[in-house]
Amino acid sequence: MIRVQNLSKRYGSFLAVDNISFHVERGGVVGFLGPNGAGKTTTIRILTCYHPATQGTASIGGFDVFNQSMEVRRRIGYLPESAPLYPEMRSREYLKFRGKLRGLSASDLEKAIGRVTDRCWLGEFIDRPIGQLSKGMRQRVGLADAMLHEPDVLILDEPTIGLDPTQIRETRSLIKELGQRHTVLLSSHILSEVEQICSKAIIIAAGRIVASGSPQELRDQFLSKGRVIAEMRGPQVEVEKGVRSIAGVQKVDISADNGWVKLTVEAAPGRDIREDLFKLTSSNGWSLREIRREGATLEDFFVQVVAQQSIKRSRD
Amino acid sequence: MGNILVMARRELGAYFLSPIAYVVLAIFLFTTGLAFGLGTFQPGEEASLRSLCQSWMVLILAIVLPILTMRLISEELRSGTIETLLTSPISESQVVLGKFLGALVFYVVLLATILLYPILLACFGPVDFKLLLCNLFGLFLMGALYIAVGLFFSACTKHQIVAILCSVVVLAIFSFASHYLATKVEIAWVRILLQHLSIQSHFHDFVRGLVDLNHVVFFVTTAVVFLFLAVKKLEMRRWQ
Numbered sequence: 001m002i003r004v005q006n007l008s009k010r011y012g013s014f015l016a017v018d019n020i021s022f023h024v025e026r027g028g029v030v031g032f033l034g035p036n037g038a039g040k041t042t043t044i045r046i047l048t049c050y051h052p053a054t055q056g057t058a059s060i061g062g063f064d065v066f067n068q069s070m071e072v073r074r075r076i077g078y079l080p081e082s083a084p085l086y087p088e089m090r091s092r093e094y095l096k097f098r099g100k101l102r103g104l105s106a107s108d109l110e111k112a113i114g115r116v117t118d119r120c121w122l123g124e125f126i127d128r129p130i131g132q133l134s135k136g137m138r139q140r141v142g143l144a145d146a147m148l149h150e151p152d153v154l155i156l157d158e159p160t161i162g163l164d165p166t167q168i169r170e171t172r173s174l175i176k177e178l179g180q181r182h183t184v185l186l187s188s189h190i191l192s193e194v195e196q197i198c199s200k201a202i203i204i205a206a207g208r209i210v211a212s213g214s215p216q217e218l219r220d221q222f223l224s225k226g227r228v229i230a231e232m233r234g235p236q237v238e239v240e241k242g243v244r245s246i247a248g249v250q251k252v253d254i255s256a257d258n259g260w261v262k263l264t265v266e267a268a269p270g271r272d273i274r275e276d277l278f279k280l281t282s283s284n285g286w287s288l289r290e291i292r293r294e295g296a297t298l299e300d301f302f303v304q305v306v307a308q309q310s311i312k313r314s315r316d
Numbered sequence: 317m318g319n320i321l322v323m324a325r326r327e328l329g330a331y332f333l334s335p336i337a338y339v340v341l342a343i344f345l346f347t348t349g350l351a352f353g354l355g356t357f358q359p360g361e362e363a364s365l366r367s368l369c370q371s372w373m374v375l376i377l378a379i380v381l382p383i384l385t386m387r388l389i390s391e392e393l394r395s396g397t398i399e400t401l402l403t404s405p406i407s408e409s410q411v412v413l414g415k416f417l418g419a420l421v422f423y424v425v426l427l428a429t430i431l432l433y434p435i436l437l438a439c440f441g442p443v444d445f446k447l448l449l450c451n452l453f454g455l456f457l458m459g460a461l462y463i464a465v466g467l468f469f470s471a472c473t474k475h476q477i478v479a480i481l482c483s484v485v486v487l488a489i490f491s492f493a494s495h496y497l498a499t500k501v502e503i504a505w506v507r508i509l510l511q512h513l514s515i516q517s518h519f520h521d522f523v524r525g526l527v528d529l530n531h532v533v534f535f536v537t538t539a540v541v542f543l544f545l546a547v548k549k550l551e552m553r554r555w556q
Contacts, residue, residue, distance in 0.1 A: 048403040051554055073405040080403075084396035086326075088333040100322040101404045145400070 001026045001153060001183045002047065007056035009042050016042040018207035019056070024200070026152075029179035031194030032187040034204035035306055040187040041081060043204070044157050047185070048078045061152050074102065077146030077182075081157040083139045087131030091122060091141045094130060095148060102149045116144035119174065136167040143171070147178065154184045160193060172197050191302050203302065205309035211301075218301055227294045230263045230277050234286035239263070242284065246276045260289065319406045323414020324421065327388065331422055340383055344426050347376045352433050363441035365433060369451050369523045374491050374516055377455075377462055382483035384422060385466025386476045388415045389550070393474035398553075408550040412543055416467055423459045427452060447525040454522025457535035458515060462487055464542035471549040491515045 002024040009017040017039040024030045034040050045051040047058055049069040057064060063071040086094060092113060099109040117126050120140040125133060130141060139159065146154055159175065160168045176197045178184055188194050194201050195215045202212040211218060232239060239261045240254050248271040253264040267273045274291055281288045331337035351372040356365070389412075392398040401411060434443050466483040473479050495517055498510035511517050518531040 045399075050399055050403050070405050070407075073403060076403070078400065078403045080396065080399045082396050084400055086330065086395075086397060088330055093329070097322065097326050098400075098404065101319060101406055103318070103405070142400075 002058075002060050002185060004043070004047070004058045005056055007043065007046060007058055008054050009039075009046060009051065010054040016207055017046070017053075020204070020207070020209050021056075022202050022209060022212060024183060024185060026183050027179070028199040029175060029184040029186060029197050031198035031201040032185060032204065033189070033191060033194045033201050033302070034187075035189055038189075038204045038306075039207040040189075040204060041157055044078075044155055044185070044187055048076060048155055049073055074149075075152045077149065077151035077154045079139075079142045079146045079154075079156045079159055081161065083142030085130045085138055085141060085145075088129065090129050091126045091133070091144075094141065095126075095145060098145045099148050104149060112148050112150075116148055119147070120144040121170070135162045136164060139163060139167075139171070143174070147182070150182075152183060154178060154182045156184065156186045158187055158189070160188070160190070168193075191299050203305060205306040208309060210305040210309050221301070228263075228265045228267070228273055228277065229290065229292055229294060230265065230288070231257075231260050231290040232263070232281050232286045232288045233260055234281070234284060236261050238284070239286070242280045243277070246273055246280065247271075249273060319410040320414040320417060323406070323411060324417035327415050327418025328421055331384075331418075336383065336387065337422065340380055340422075341426065341429070343383075344376065344380050345429060347380075348372070348430055348433075351376075352430075356433070357436065363437040363443050364447055365430070365451050366447070366523055368430075368433070369455065370520070373455060374458070374519065377459055378487040378491055379484060380426070381419075381423065381459060381462040382466045382469075382480045382487065384419050385463055385470055385483065386480040387470065388419065388467055389470040389546070390474050390476045390479045393553075394476075402550075402554075409547045412467065412471070412547045412550065416463060416543060419463045419467070420460060423463060424456070427455055427459070444525075450522055450525045450527055453527065454519055454531075457522075457532065458519050461515065461535050461539045461542075464539035464546075468542040468546040468549065471546040487515070 002022075004023065005021050007017055007020050008015065020039075020043065032040050032043070042051070046053045047060065047065060049065050049072055052066055057066070059065060060072045061075050063075070065072050089097070095113050095116065096109060099112060104112060113126075117123070120143050122137075122140060122144060125137050125141075130138060133141065139162070143156070143159065146156070156175065160171050163171060172193065175184060175186060179197070179199070186194075186198065198215065200212070200214050201218060203210050203218075211221070213221070236254065236256055240252060243249060243252050243254075243263060243265060246267075248268040249265055250268060251266040255262045263277075265273060265277070272293070274293065277291055278288065280286075331340075348368065351368050352365075355361070355367050355372070361367070389398075392401060402408070434445075434448050437443050462483075465487060466479070469482040469486070470476075470479045472482070490513060494510045494514040498507050498514060498517070501507045501510060512534075518534050521528050521531055
């Protein structure tokens with residue numbers, strides 16, 4: 001549905017997006033995840049035909065964003081980061097204006113406004129001037145506008161920013177629901193959000209894609225490098241020798257602490273050595289007071305890849 | 317065409333949803349009323365809008381129309397709505413033409429209010445309606461040019477104040493300064509050039525009741541050039 005190939009965008013001497021490629025299948029919610037300033041908004045603006053790319057190509061539904069921009073624009077619904085609206089208009093007038101721009105007929109438009117009013121919980125706010133609405137309500141009006149013409153692709157730039165916790169939860173469940181009928185590309189710098197609502201995540205940092213896959217895949221990728229931390233009472237030299245003899249162990253950090261030996265063990269990817277460690281202690285009659293796999297979250301993964309990327313970038 | 321009309325309707329609506337329409341109407345009615353009351357509507361004066369058009373309208377429009385046009389695109393640039401607008405299926409030229417049309421329709425409403433004066437005059441003496449029509453046609457063309465200039469400056473900046481100042485200054489230069497200088501300069505070709513550039517000298521024939529195709533072409537082509545520049549300015553913004 002969305003295909004991006006070797007895309008770069010340069011603002012003056014600043015390379016905002018550096019040769020990225022990815023593609024998104026039809027249906028589902030895809031998270032575009034990265035710290036602030038990573039190039040998310042720039043990429044989104046290229047996809048929505050707002051800015052042309054410096055290099056590379058992008059297409060939505062088979063239409064090139066540069067050469068067939070009108071076709072692309074008809075097929076997308078876009079909510080920019082700040083959800084810009086005309087404050088002097090009422091929500092209903094605004095939606096009517098937007099619907100007409102997309103060529104909806106009067107009767108379709110009436111139906112569409114009713115539908116999005118329901119789905120975005122606009123309720124009585126539909127007849128209030130936009131200038132009087134809270135940030136959260138405005139965000140919903142923006143979202144209502146994006147889904148007014150039932151676009152194939154919904155592109156949402158930080159849709160939950162500036163909302164209160166209840167609104168965030170509501171918006172997230174709405175987006176999840178939308179993923180069943182549309183292809184949703186959602187940018188966010190909040191990892192838990194992406195973890196909750198996205199079927200696939202693309203992590204971008206410093207203008208490059210550093211990882212992509214389902215949240216589960218990303219977690220596995222990180223967990224495979226997971227470490228096991230253990231504490232046991234035994235002679236340090238023998239403990240070290242014993243641990244190193246376990247198949248698959250790659251690295252052992254060992255330190256003594258008040259008669260206890262503290263171990264941090266890294267094993268080969270995908271290998272869980274906790275049972276072997278237990279067998280080692282029990283066969284030697286050492287006591288064991290702690291054994292755990294280091295609790296890796298996607299958060300750790302995110303922080304790690306982003307940090308690596310910015311180090312790499314500053315070295316370049 | 318559909319998109320242009322949708323855009324024009326939004327702009328026209330936006331005027332009346334904000335105080336701008338009322339402020340502009342008030343200023344326009346007050347100044348034209350004053351000029352008419354003190355200048356034309358006196359014993360012994362000619363029963364036409366000639367004196368109102370000749371001296372006052374050029375000045376009044378050079379101030380009132382930039383107020384009307386300053387927000388057209390600046391406001392979209394400042395609030396970021398330009399992003400939702402230009403990612404919808406509407407081209408830059410449709411945006412510019414729609415906004416131009418919206419402002420032009422509002423201007424026609426303004427012009428309609430001064431029809432009150434010839435009606436008043438008709439109570440006291442014969443009004444030359446052909447001359448009146450010619451005056452109004454000239455005002456319409458000149459106003460269209462002013463709106464196009466204002467729209468261009470509005471596309472150049474997100475600050476409405478900058479947009480209005482630039483348009484007022486440029487309009488004042490081409491309406492008054494060039495006209496004044498043309499009477500002072502000795503060198504023949506400079507004088508002719510200044511006369512050709514002067515909006516006022518092109519407008520004067522309309523005031524006299526003369527529709528010269530030269531002047532019509534001047535107003536229309538200059539307006540088109542400024543609209544074209546506004547479109548290009550908007551298109552350039554994408555590449556920045």
